[in-house]
Amino acid sequence: MARPPAHGSVVVPDWHETTEGKEYLACILRKSRRRVFGLLERPVLPPPVAIDTASYKIFVSGKSGVGKTALVAKLAGLEVPLVHHETTGIQTTVVFWPAKLQASNRVIMFRFEFWDCGESALKKFDHMLLACKENTDAFLFLFSFTDRASFEDLPGQLARIAGEAPGVVRMVIGSKFDQYMHTDVPERDLTAFRQAWQLPLLRVKSVPGRRLADGRTLDGWAGLADIAHVLNGLAEQLWHQDQVAAGLLPTSAENTPS
Amino acid sequence: MGEEGTGGSVHLLCLAASSGVPLFCRSSRGGAPSRQQLPFSVIGSLNGVHMFGQNLEVQLSSARTKDTTVVWKSFHDSITLIVLSSEEGTSELKLERLLQMVFGAMEALSGFAEAMGTGFVSLMVSGRVVSATEGWWRLGTPEAVLLPWLVGSLPPQAARDYPVYLPHGSPTVPHRLLTLTLLPGLELCLLCGPRPPLSQLGPQLLERWWQPVLDPLRACLPLGPRGLPYGFPLHKDILGLLLLHLELKRCLFTVEPLGDKGPSPEQRRRLLRHFYALVTSTHFPPEPLEKVEDDVSRAQLPRACYLVLGPGEPGTGLRLIALQLGLRLLLLLLAPQSPTHGLRSLATHTLHTLSPLL
Numbered sequence: 025m026a027r028p029p030a031h032g033s034v035v036v037p038d039w040h041e042t043t044e045g046k047e048y049l050a051c052i053l054r055k056s057r058r059r060v061f062g063l064l065e066r067p068v069l070p071p072p073v074a075i076d077t078a079s080y081k082i083f084v085s086g087k088s089g090v091g092k093t094a095l096v097a098k099l100a101g102l103e104v105p106l107v108h109h110e111t112t113g114i115q116t117t118v119v120f121w122p123a124k125l126q127a128s129n130r131v132i133m134f135r136f137e138f139w140d141c142g143e144s145a146l147k148k149f150d151h152m153l154l155a156c157k158e159n160t161d162a163f164l165f166l167f168s169f170t171d172r173a174s175f176e177d178l179p180g181q182l183a184r185i186a187g188e189a190p191g192v193v194r195m196v197i198g199s200k201f202d203q204y205m206h207t208d209v210p211e212r213d214l215t216a217f218r219q220a221w222q223l224p225l226l227r228v229k230s231v232p233g234r235r236l237a238d239g240r241t242l243d244g245w246a247g248l249a250d251i252a253h254v255l256n257g258l259a260e261q262l263w264h265q266d267q268v269a270a271g272l273l274p275t276s277a278e279n280t281p282s
Numbered sequence: 283m284g285e286e287g288t289g290g291s292v293h294l295l296c297l298a299a300s301s302g303v304p305l306f307c308r309s310s311r312g313g314a315p316s317r318q319q320l321p322f323s324v325i326g327s328l329n330g331v332h333m334f335g336q337n338l339e340v341q342l343s344s345a346r347t348k349d350t351t352v353v354w355k356s357f358h359d360s361i362t363l364i365v366l367s368s369e370e371g372t373s374e375l376k377l378e379r380l381l382q383m384v385f386g387a388m389e390a391l392s393g394f395a396e397a398m399g400t401g402f403v404s405l406m407v408s409g410r411v412v413s414a415t416e417g418w419w420r421l422g423t424p425e426a427v428l429l430p431w432l433v434g435s436l437p438p439q440a441a442r443d444y445p446v447y448l449p450h451g452s453p454t455v456p457h458r459l460l461t462l463t464l465l466p467g468l469e470l471c472l473l474c475g476p477r478p479p480l481s482q483l484g485p486q487l488l489e490r491w492w493q494p495v496l497d498p499l500r501a502c503l504p505l506g507p508r509g510l511p512y513g514f515p516l517h518k519d520i521l522g523l524l525l526l527h528l529e530l531k532r533c534l535f536t537v538e539p540l541g542d543k544g545p546s547p548e549q550r551r552r553l554l555r556h557f558y559a560l561v562t563s564t565h566f567p568p569e570p571l572e573k574v575e576d577d578v579s580r581a582q583l584p585r586a587c588y589l590v591l592g593p594g595e596p597g598t599g600l601r602l603i604a605l606q607l608g609l610r611l612l613l614l615l616l617a618p619q620s621p622t623h624g625l626r627s628l629a630t631h632t633l634h635t636l637s638p639l640l
């Protein structure tokens with residue numbers, strides 16, 4: 025299994041804030057709102073610019089109520105559910121994200137397809153877990169900072185869900201980070217987990233972001249700034265994984281940790 | 283239908299055979315695409331004569347005027363294509379071949395259903411079925427109503443795979459409801475068993491089936507909030523309408539026919555709903571009149587009734603009229619300025635205009 029790349033080593037971290045980055049981001053926004061794309065659509069860049077698209081399937085896993093559905097809505101720039109409604113089946117969400125590669129200076133349009141399935145549906149219907157795992161490129165394991173049990177369940181999740189898929193990207197996400205004051209998961213436990221598992225770990229707040237002047241519509245630019253670290257993190261891991269799989273990078277065995 | 287100038291023009295119309303709803307129209311003049319549109323009434327009549335023949339088991343396939351050739355063709359009872367050409371040297375055969383080719387692209391829905399191994403496929407815009415396979419139309423009443431409601435009430439998702447229990451068809455064993463958002467607001471829905479897995483309906487497969495019919499798909503989008511095709515002529519006093527076909531058990535409903543002046547859509551919906559409850563409980567049976575055996579009582583059934591909201595009620599002065607003609611029941615909500623003596627003729631006229639749709 026390839027060692028995860030260091031943060032910022034594959035994609036340029038703050039590129040989305042540069043003038044050039046914003047020009048690219050404009051194609052996933054319309055009138056300062058996030059654009060919703062149908063399955064037959066894709067972002068269109070102004071004519072001279074043509075960039076490659078890299079598509080990935082990402083399975084979002086975690087205990088009921090940790091915030092899977094909320095996270096995916098936040099990533100897509102949609103309203104996040106404020107009360108918990110169990111997700112009764114599988115739902116997928118497509119997020120486009122342009123990112124710039126460090127090595128080649130190329131811009132790639134990442135197409136992330138998030139697969140979100142309610143935990144109880146997953147347990148009740150075997151075919152759902154199979155469908156979610158099939159050909160997935162990455163697993164996102166969610167725990168909630170306000171639910172100690174969801175954190176302690178991580179090793180079990182990792183074994184149950186991603187056990188037979190060793191070559192697939194695995195990332196851990198701590199949700200409800202805005203509730204950190206009331207956390208059940210202290211920093212030292214996170215450090216210990218990271219040392220034991222060597223997995224990338226991100227923190228998210230899936231709460232509604234800033235709104236536009238009308239007071240109702242979510243501000244697309246502000247929303248993107250809130251979640252850029254998650255999408256860049258995913259882009260980085262997935263691109264790196266592809267490079268390793270294609271034999272373009274040394275694997276972890278030869279790659280002694282610095 | 284004659285055209286001046288050289289080159290002549292060609293109009294292609296595609297309508298849903300069951301409802302007559304125009305799905306798309308294309309025009310060209312001198313070989314180049316043109317924006318010129320056929321008036322709605324012409325489209326309606328062209329479809330009307332063809333349906334009229336069909337009801338008498340007469341297949342109308344072509345007609346000729348001094349300078350124009352018209353060819354009709356129905357495919358699998360699901361789609362009617364009509365082409366009008368005033369180009370020189372046009373032959374019926376050539377036009378018929380053109381229609382065959384166009385239909386090749388239109389076969390998507392039934393072909394797709396077949397390829398996916400299910401007879402239950404529909405296209406929905408904001409929770410309304412705009413096109414569906416025969417199997418879907420034959421679903422029992424609770425599910426036929428509940429599935430579009432469910433889909434229309436869920437937050438947007440690119441795709442879903444939900445277990446659904448069908449109260450009529452399969453109350454204990456769940457089926458799978460798959461939805462795929464082809465365009466924002468337009469969802470392709472499949473009701474199926476264990477197959478196909480959602481992963482099979484990836485972007486490549488969807489593009490292969492649906493990219494060729496992107497134009498007709500886009501034409502479906504305005505059907506969502508308005509419920510009627512663009513350009514459909516309705517009297518400006520109409521604030522909302524509900525048309526029921528008592529035998530087909532389908533309805534056409536809108537509270538946003540034109541602008542948004544006057545009462546809110548919610549209020550319009552509430553008024554129409556109460557009025558429907560009132561007229562079906564007191565005046566009109568919710569079943570087809572044919573079922574009323576007794577000729578005497580049939581003759582006594584009213585054909586129209588109206589009410590004007592009095593002062594003190596919200597929406598003072600708004601008018602509501604119900605009119606039943608044959609198998610169709612029409613309910614209209616009208617603006618206060620609409621003269622009461624003209625209500626009945628307005629309703630009759632509107633019912634006739636809407637009849638090709640349902």
Ligand SMILES: Nc1nc2c(ncn2[C@@H]2O[C@H](COP(=O)(O)OP(=O)(O)OP(=O)(O)O)[C@@H](O)[C@H]2O)c(=O)[nH]1
Binds near residue numbers: 088202
């Ligand atoms: N404050 C805060 N609340 C959150 C956050 N993420 C999720 N929530 C809330 O937690 C509740 C559950 O979130 P969901 O996203 O519905 O949970 P889920 O993981 O999808 O649950 P299942 O579908 O049952 O498996 C909701 O009320 C969310 O509003 C977060 O980052 N911060």
Ligand SMILES: [Mg+2]
Binds near residue numbers: 093094109110140141
């Ligand atoms: Mg959920």
